[in-house]
Amino acid sequence: xxxxxxxxxxxxKTEALKRYWPLYLMFLPGAIYLFINNxxxxxxxxxxxxxxxxxxxxxxxxxxxxDNFKFLFSTPDAWVITRNTLLYNLAFxxxxxxxxxxxxxxxxxxxxxxxxxxxxxxxxxxxLMSSVVLGYIVYAFLSNSTGIVxxxxxxEPINWYATPNAWPFILVFVNLWKGVGYGCLIYISTINGIxxxxxxxxxxxxxxxxxxxxxxxxxxxxxxVITLTLMSIGRVFYSDFGLFYQVTRNSGMIYSTTxxxxxxxxxxxxxxxxxxxxxxxxxxQSICGFILVLLANxxxxxxxxxxxLL
Amino acid sequence: MKAFKKVIAVVxxxxxxLALVACGSSSSGDTADTAPAATGSSDAAPASDGTTKxxxxxxxxxxxxKLTFTYVEFYEQDAAERQAVVDALNEYMIPNYNIEVExxxxxxxxxxxxxxxxxxxxxxxxxxxxxxxTVSSWINAEAMVDxxxxxxxxxxxxxxAALGQETATVSSINGFQYGLPAMKESVELGGLWMRADIxxxxxxxxxxxxxxxxxxxxxxxxxxxxxxxxFAQVKAAHPEMTxxxxxxxxxxxxxxxxxxxxxxxxxxxxxxxxxxTTVVNxxxxxxxxxxxxxxxxxxxxxxxxxxAATDTQGTATMIKAGNTFSYATAIKPGFLAEANASNNxxxxxxxxxxxxxGGMASHSCAFFGFGIADSSKDPEMAxxxxxxxxxxxxxxxxxxxxxxxxxxxVLDDGTAYFADGVDNSNFKYYQNTGWxxxxxxxxxxxxxxxKDAGYWDALAAxxxxxxxxxxxxxxxDSSDYTTYITALNTALETYRAALSTGSxxxxxxxATIDKLNDALYAAGLQEVIxxxxxxxxxWLADNGPTATPQSNLDLIATGEYIPN
Numbered sequence: 045x046x047x048x049x050x051x052x053x054x055x056x057k058t059e060a061l062k063r064y065w066p067l068y069l070m071f072l073p074g075a076i077y078l079f080i081n082n083x084x085x086x087x088x089x090x091x092x093x094x095x096x097x098x099x100x101x102x103x104x105x106x107x108x109x110x111d112n113f114k115f116l117f118s119t120p121d122a123w124v125i126t127r128n129t130l131l132y133n134l135a136f137x138x139x140x141x142x143x144x145x146x147x148x149x150x151x152x153x154x155x156x157x158x159x160x161x162x163x164x165x166x167x168x169x170x171x172l173m174s175s176v177v178l179g180y181i182v183y184a185f186l187s188n189s190t191g192i193v194x195x196x197x198x199x200e201p202i203n204w205y206a207t208p209n210a211w212p213f214i215l216v217f218v219n220l221w222k223g224v225g226y227g228c229l230i231y232i233s234t235i236n237g238i239x240x241x242x243x244x245x246x247x248x249x250x251x252x253x254x255x256x257x258x259x260x261x262x263x264x265x266x267x268x269v270i271t272l273t274l275m276s277i278g279r280v281f282y283s284d285f286g287l288f289y290q291v292t293r294n295s296g297m298i299y300s301t302t303x304x305x306x307x308x309x310x311x312x313x314x315x316x317x318x319x320x321x322x323x324x325x326x327x328x329q330s331i332c333g334f335i336l337v338l339l340a341n342x343x344x345x346x347x348x349x350x351x352x353l354l
Numbered sequence: 355m356k357a358f359k360k361v362i363a364v365v366x367x368x369x370x371x372l373a374l375v376a377c378g379s380s381s382s383g384d385t386a387d388t389a390p391a392a393t394g395s396s397d398a399a400p401a402s403d404g405t406t407k408x409x410x411x412x413x414x415x416x417x418x419x420k421l422t423f424t425y426v427e428f429y430e431q432d433a434a435e436r437q438a439v440v441d442a443l444n445e446y447m448i449p450n451y452n453i454e455v456e457x458x459x460x461x462x463x464x465x466x467x468x469x470x471x472x473x474x475x476x477x478x479x480x481x482x483x484x485x486x487x488t489v490s491s492w493i494n495a496e497a498m499v500d501x502x503x504x505x506x507x508x509x510x511x512x513x514x515a516a517l518g519q520e521t522a523t524v525s526s527i528n529g530f531q532y533g534l535p536a537m538k539e540s541v542e543l544g545g546l547w548m549r550a551d552i553x554x555x556x557x558x559x560x561x562x563x564x565x566x567x568x569x570x571x572x573x574x575x576x577x578x579x580x581x582x583x584x585f586a587q588v589k590a591a592h593p594e595m596t597x598x599x600x601x602x603x604x605x606x607x608x609x610x611x612x613x614x615x616x617x618x619x620x621x622x623x624x625x626x627x628x629x630x631t632t633v634v635n636x637x638x639x640x641x642x643x644x645x646x647x648x649x650x651x652x653x654x655x656x657x658x659x660x661x662a663a664t665d666t667q668g669t670a671t672m673i674k675a676g677n678t679f680s681y682a683t684a685i686k687p688g689f690l691a692e693a694n695a696s697n698n699x700x701x702x703x704x705x706x707x708x709x710x711x712g713g714m715a716s717h718s719c720a721f722f723g724f725g726i727a728d729s730s731k732d733p734e735m736a737x738x739x740x741x742x743x744x745x746x747x748x749x750x751x752x753x754x755x756x757x758x759x760x761x762x763x764v765l766d767d768g769t770a771y772f773a774d775g776v777d778n779s780n781f782k783y784y785q786n787t788g789w790x791x792x793x794x795x796x797x798x799x800x801x802x803x804x805k806d807a808g809y810w811d812a813l814a815a816x817x818x819x820x821x822x823x824x825x826x827x828x829x830x831d832s833s834d835y836t837t838y839i840t841a842l843n844t845a846l847e848t849y850r851a852a853l854s855t856g857s858x859x860x861x862x863x864x865a866t867i868d869k870l871n872d873a874l875y876a877a878g879l880q881e882v883i884x885x886x887x888x889x890x891x892x893w894l895a896d897n898g899p900t901a902t903p904q905s906n907l908d909l910i911a912t913g914e915y916i917p918n
Contacts, residue, residue: 098476098497099728119841120876188857189660205664206852293664294602296848297858303844311847312840317470317491321836 089330092323112324121308129304132215132288133280137273139220140227145265147224148231149257164232168225175286182218182291206297215302218291219284227272234268235261270344270351278337281329282306305329406452408734413452419735420454424469424482425724425753427459428787435756435782443752453739473497479727480736481743483791484525484533486720486829487616493532494833499726499733501531501740509741516745516793520827520900525720528831528889533725534744538789539813540719541820542607543571543705543712544684546581547669547693550700552595552679556587564702568804569689570812571819573913575705578609578648580916585657588679597657599672599681600649600855601665608682608706609648610641611713613823615890616830619842619874620883622823624713628902631824631894633887635879637846637870641708646863649856662855673697687812691804712820716829722790743792750797756783762798768807770798818906819913824899830886841877848873 061068088102095108116122147167154160170178185192186204194201204210238261246256283304292302309325345352405414413419440457447453458479460469465483473482473492484492492498504510505523513534514522525533553559562576585597613622614636621636636642652658659665659678669681674697683693690703724743726736742749755762755770761783763773772781788794799809832839849870852858858866 096474096495098474098492098495100496101476115837115840118837119844120873121841121844183664187661203857205661206857293666295664296850297663297852299844299848308844312843317474317488318836319474319495321840 089323089327091320092327094320096319108320112318112320113328115312115321116305116325116328121303124300125303125305125308128301129281129283129306132212132219132283132304133276135212135216136219136223137276137280139216140223141269141273143220144224144227145231145262145269147228148235149261151228151232152235164229167228170222171225173222175284175290178218178222178286179290179293182214183293186214205293205295208298208301211292211298211301215287215291219287222287230268230272231265234265238264266348267351270348274337274340274344277340278333280336281332285310404452406735406738408732410732410734413735415449415452418448418452418454419732420456421480421736421739422458422478423455423739423753424458424460424479426462426465426483426787426790427785428462428790429784431459431784432782435761439752439756439761439783442757443749446748446752447739447742451738451742453735455739473727476729478729478731480730480733481724481740482727484723484725486525486717486722489525489532489725490527490832491836493527493530497728498530498532499728499730499736501533501726501737502526502529504734504737505531507737509738512745513741516796521719524716524827525723525725525829526827527829533720533723534740535720535723536789536791537744537793537795539686539816540721541712541714541817542611542684542718543686543707543816543819544608544682545576545704545706546598546680547683547685547690547697547701547703548584548680549673549678550702552588552592553702556584556591558584558587559702562704564704567703568687568691569685569693569703570687571685571705571816573819573910574916575707575913576916578706578708581706582648582652582657585652585679586655589656592679595677595679596659596672597679598652599659599669599678600662601659601667601669601672602663602851602855604850604854605682606642606645606854608684609645610639610708612636612639612641613713613715613825614717615715615825615828615886616717617832617839617842618846619839619879620830620886622825624821624823625708628821629824629899631890631899633883633890635871635874635883637867637874643863643867644708646853646856646858646867647860649854650858650860650863651856653856653858654860658856660857663851663857670696670698673699673701686816688805688809691802713823714817714820714826715823716826719826720829724791745793745796747796750788750792750794753792754785754788754794754797755800764798765801767801768798769801769805769809771801818903818909820902820906821910822900822902822906824901825890825893826900827897828890828893830889832882835878835882835885838878838882842874842879842882845870845873845877 091102091105092112093107093109094102094105095111096102097105100106151160151163151167154163183191186194188194188201188203188205191204193204202210204214242260242264243256246260251259283306285306288302288304288307289310292298295302305325305328309322312321341352405412406419411419436457436459440455444454447455460483466485469483470488470492473479474495474497476497484498489498501510502523505514516522517534517537521535521537523531525531525535548558548564550559550564553564559565581598588595588597610625612624615621615633618636620633621639622630622632623634623636623639623641624630625641626639649658653662659672669683672678673681683689685703685705690701693703694700724740726733726740730736739749743753751758751770758764759773761773761776761781762770764770772778772784776782786800788797795810795814799805799807849858849866853863853866853870
């Protein structure tokens with residue numbers, strides 16, 4: 045990608061346009077779609093700074109400065125929800141990446157193609173499940189009166205939905221179970237794309253399986269890992285609403301370890317229909333995510349510049 | 355990095371330009387600063403020449419005002435039949451009101467989730483459904499018409515005559531009347547629905563005369579400790595059964611009465627003093643603590659469903675599953691037949707409470723209703739239609755039950771039921787949702803086999819078994835405190851389910867209540883209480899405290915409280 049960029053520069057912009065216009069043409073519909081769907085609505089962010097009046101509309105409403113942002117920061121919950129959002133997302137990124145790579149390597153080494161396909165599909169299946177269904181599966185395990193865990197594994201039942209300390213582990217595990225398949229699939233396709241000559245050469249040199257993984261597979265996976273991680277970091281201030289709302293069954297007693305920015309905003313604003321405050325919350329999440337992506341990209345550039353996105 | 359900055363700059367610039375183009379056209383709504391109906395031409399019927407003049411326009415039979423009537427539909431209707439009903443209704447509306455109605459039905463979920471967004475976008479509506487706890491943000495966004503000036507017109511006076519002054523104006527915040535309440539039983543009275551077969555088996559039916567009641571309140575109310583004894587018997591006879599099903603829905607009005615002054619953050623403690631106008635913290639009252647202890651005790655004894663704090667299945671599902679004895683619920687005349695039908699199980703209704711008859715507060719009366727959207731082209735005409743929903747039986751009957759002879763028939767005793775060949779499973783048009791808006795008391799009684807023509811009177815009479823809150827008619831304006839309310843809601847929700855279902859356990863009740871109160875005060879409860887008190891004092895200075903009518907007091911005096 046970066047090589048192409050250099051060529052364009054050396055050739056001058058007009059020449060590049062002449063040379064690549066069919067490619068730009070192909071890119072156009074997607075660009076227009078992105079523009080209409082993702083960029084135009086951004087204008088609405090202005091509502092975050094207004095005391096919204098339906099009668100006067102977005103532009104006619106009076107400005108109110110940062111008043112709408114107050115509810116995010118003026119409460120004692122601000123620290124808890126920010127901490128939860130960040131830490132959960134970091135844990136999610138770490139676990140799904142590590143476990144995803146391990147699974148991908150295992151699956152690629154399956155000799156039977158048939159088994160490979162089965163494992164691949166099986167691991168992806170939870171990813172396609174709605175979080176409502178997921179919530180009920182977890183509930184089947186953890187329910188107080190009829191749960192599998194309380195009725196078979198434990199002699200002394202635990203009220204899971206009122207035990208805050210258990211939830212960081214439960215949620216990380218559930219998210220891993222649900223999410224690992226997606227990244228895994230991408231890693232599998234990357235591994236399949238690695239030149240087999242590399243492995244053959246390694247085998248000839250007498251490399252063990254572990255050495256092959258360490259010296260061939262992992263380095264080849266690095267760009268994919270970095271891209272996927274950068275993309276997840278951009279969403280680190282968002283959270284999987286379904287996971288934190290449905291899977292916890294909206295249980296109050298565990299808010300201290302399960303309340304994240306999205307669920308806080310939902311609970312707070314569902315009742316109130318406050319357009320300005322909702323926009324402020326979204327704005328805050330986007331700006332933080334944007335800054336984080338730039339920062340992460342900078343760090344990647346320092347460590348291995350050819351893998352940076354921008 | 356330089357190239358990147360350029361890209362960003364271009365993208366941002368383009369974004370702003372496009373946003374301006376896209377949104378710049380949205381402010382065309384405020385062309386006519388619609389003046390209230392002070393023009394004097396607001397008689398209910400069109401003037402003698404058959405035209406209706408308003409500040410905005412002039413309408414006649416050939417040029418009627420086209421009005422959108424938005425309401426919540428709780429059962430699925432046949433679209434073609436609904437249109438037929440609208441056409442039939444218009445044959446009546448156009449000559450009599452110079453209004454041509456168009457129905458705009460919402461599902462309940464749509465109403466609770468998406469409709470607010472549509473209101474915020476200033477989409478064009480006339481008459482719209484309102485819900486007391488979301489409406490203040492609509493008022494705040496200038497999306498609602500203030501009905502107060504219209505109440506002085508002839509149409510408005512007809513409404514006052516039909517509903518009574520207090521009820522007609524109860525949906526008001528800070529002097530801004532946003533709507534008219536649905537006419538229904540509004541009193542907070544209730545107790546338990548219990549399975550009939552188990553009651554018969556354990557001799558409870560005889561002991562408490564359970565088979566004599568259809569749900570109508572007769573003044574006999576039992577202390578909750580009686581319920582504890584009943585649960586103990588059920589538990590002993592059927593250890594596999596859940597004596598009391600509770601779920602994540604607040605049943606505290608069953609155990610004690612406070613006037614929540616809309617949102618529960620700062621209340622009037624009736625339980626301690628019926629006449630108190632001092633705003634206090636509900637979660638520090640004796641009543642709240644007693645309820646929590648009682649429920650936690652039941653939970654520890656295994657009377658309450660183990661997953662109560664997180665369960666959302668609802669009562670009908672659990673009763674049908676066959677493993678549940680009872681649930682706590684509000685009760686009203688005719689309740690039993692409806693509950694038995696939806697539970698598919700025979701049951702009895704028994705009133706429980708804590709020495710106090712039901713309470714009437716602003717929010718329970720103003721719960722659902724209809725208002726007028728500020729985006730209405732002609733609010734005067736919209737008000738005429740609104741007035742018809744409360745005073746014209748023809749309009750109510752069309753909207754509620756459809757076309758006579760096609761969708762429903764009027765029985766000999768003056769009640770209504772499905773037309774021949776139509777029933778609950780194959781109806782094309784049937785709303786029967788007068789409890790959510792309009793004045794159902796002027797429409798036919800829907801006789802599903804358990805009701806008679808006197809049913810509306812029985813419902814209205816149910817409201818007489820009540821003390822009025824001194825703040826009845828007052829609704830607090832929380833618009834300057836939305837930040838606080840958001841934080842307070844989170845604090846309350848953290849502990850509410852565990853406390854109000856007992857699942858916190860007896861040992862932890864006091865500690866958890868302390869934690870709840872700490873969290874509430876940290877979230878600014880004191881500021882909200884102070885603001886509420888100031889607004890209430892101002893309201894009391896203008897209106898004086900609302901007194902409970904003497905007839906209600908006399909009626910309540912005839913009741914019987916059974917402490918144990």
